[in-house]
Amino acid sequence: MEVKKDNEELNSLISSIQFDRWIFGFPTRFTLVSHKDRDHDPLQSSLSFPEPLIYSDNYTPTGSARRIYRNTYVGDGTPLRVKKTNVTPIGPKTLSRLTGTQVWSLHAFWWFIATKEHLVLFVGDLYVSEIPLLATLLEKVPNLDALVLVSYGGMNPPTHGVKYRDQLKNEIAAIAKREKMKGRIIYGLPHPLIPDWADRSAHHM
Secondary structure (H helix, E strand, C coil): CCCCCCCCCHHHHHCCEEEEEEECCCCEEEEEEECCCCCCCCCCCCCCCCCEECCCCCCCCCHHHHHHHCCEEEECCCEEEEEEEEEEEEEEHHHHHHHHHHCCCCCEEEEEEEEECCEEEECCCCCHHHHHHHHHHHHHHCCEEEEEEEEECCCCCCHHHHHCCCHHHHHHHHHHHHHHCCCCCEEECCCCCCCCCCCCEEEEE
């Protein structure tokens, strides 16, 4: 695959979207939510977020948020067009189909983000057992331009299924570096550490 140079148009797209509670600039289009964990939930931040808030089965706005904020539910594998951008949640059903492996559940839903020019995969969180699924998916989508990927520090076993403290940190770094070699741009979501493998890192809200 030909190595891509830093793409101003792609950076502009990424900066215009809020990913869970992370931003790369001043988001203006919408907010994508991967799952309900507090440190990912935009409703748990004291700062405002761009609407609509778009979510799938691993997240549900609670209480008055359903009425106060514009939000949109999207089913697993169903594309939604919002502000000239297509977003598609990747849950167990869609991931099973794309990878050829039966997937019963995911810690967080992943998302495809597509415009006429670009295709991006957003992975906001995952267990270590889901790393092989991510690797397979990345091989199955040759036209992917960029990856928005969560990073980790050390975790005490068995958090997120790790067997040793730096397992998830190391395996995510290995995937990111491998994808960069393919020419893909890698955007990092510090969770909590700023990754040295990212072409660009976000700020947590």
